[in-house]
Amino acid sequence: MESQLEELRSRALSEISSASETKELESVQIRYLGRKGRLTALVRGLGGLPEKDRPRLGRLANAAKRSVEEALRSRRAELAARKGDSPVGEGRFDVTLPGTRPRIGRLHPLTRVLDEIIEIFSSLGFTLEEGPEIESEYYNFDALNIPADHPARDMQDTLYLKNGLLLRTHTSPVQVRVMEKQPPPVRMICAGKVYRADTADASHSPMFHQIEGLMVDRGVSFTDLKGVLNLFATRCFGPRVKTRFRASFFPFTEPSAEVDISCLVCGGRGCRVCGSSGWLEILGAGMVDPEVFKAVGYDHRVYSGYAFGMGIERIAMLRHGINDIRLFFDNDLRFLRQF
Ligand SMILES: [Zn+2]
Secondary structure (H helix, E strand, C coil): CHHHHHHHHHHHHHHHHHCCCHHHHHHHHHHHHCCCCHHHHHHHHHHHCCCCCHHHHHHHHHHHHHHHHHHHHHHHHHHHHHHCCCCCCCCCCCCCCCCCCCCCCCCCHHHHHHHHHHHHHHCCCCEEECCCCEECHHHHCHHHCCCCCCCHHHHCCCCECCCCCEECCCCHHHHHHHHHHCCCCEEEEEEEEEECCCCCCCCCCCEEEEEEEEEEECCCCHHHHHHHHHHHHHHHHCCCCCEEEEEEEECCEEEEEEEEEECCCCCCCCCCCCCCCCEEEEEEEEEECHHHHHHHCCCCCCCEEEEEEEEHHHHHHHHHCCCCHHHHCCCCHHHHCCC
């Protein structure tokens, strides 16, 4: 009996290890462990043995069964792994496997910053206006007090088109177009792409985005401008940010100012980002030059106004600590997914 058991066990094991398909394993299983299998029959035959031998032979029979079952299991897993199949079984769908999560799109970081800035000025009653990216010299320069011989035309390296038109170098032409269309009061912002003949590097791009604002009415003063820009700075960069107005020059505003905020990195103590000054320049602004009002037919003795403009990329770079403007336009998903 004992030798019979051992012989069956070793034969089963060798058949299992030489099986090269799961079908073969199944027939081995049926041959030895099935209802009419050889091992099963042998175990059934234990009942007819003398009572003193039964417990010992019972244990041996169970051990033989277990070792055959175990060999079947591991050989089945081996064959499944070789096929690249899951051990659950052929042609079956394993609902416990992790799925592929669909990637959800998101807005570009520039769009998000732009939307936020538009929201701030909309809440102050500024309307959103649009204008063409291809402009004439008149709207881009002349109407903004930048005549042909003005050095400002050299300051901005302009991309001219063959037909005498040009790609706008700032969003200011939109202000002129709006003022031509409607009498004061005007309270508007406009945003969009602008173009310069710049070579792309970490801080320059031949195409970037601007947003600018214009307010014209009776009695508008520099104090109003400061109030609006201070409010903008705290809403955009946080309540603790301070502003500083430095005298500057733009052809279309007089007086003009460049506006700084206290450094977002060091809080004003001075660091590498702010060049140890404690301040970061964010925009240009000023009172609208009377020459601009003359060009659109507004009476500069009755009306006054302020204008301001800023680069969206610069604001986004400061807010998110981005050190290369080209990252916005490379469309590298590793960058874009961080926002
Ligand atoms: Zn700093």
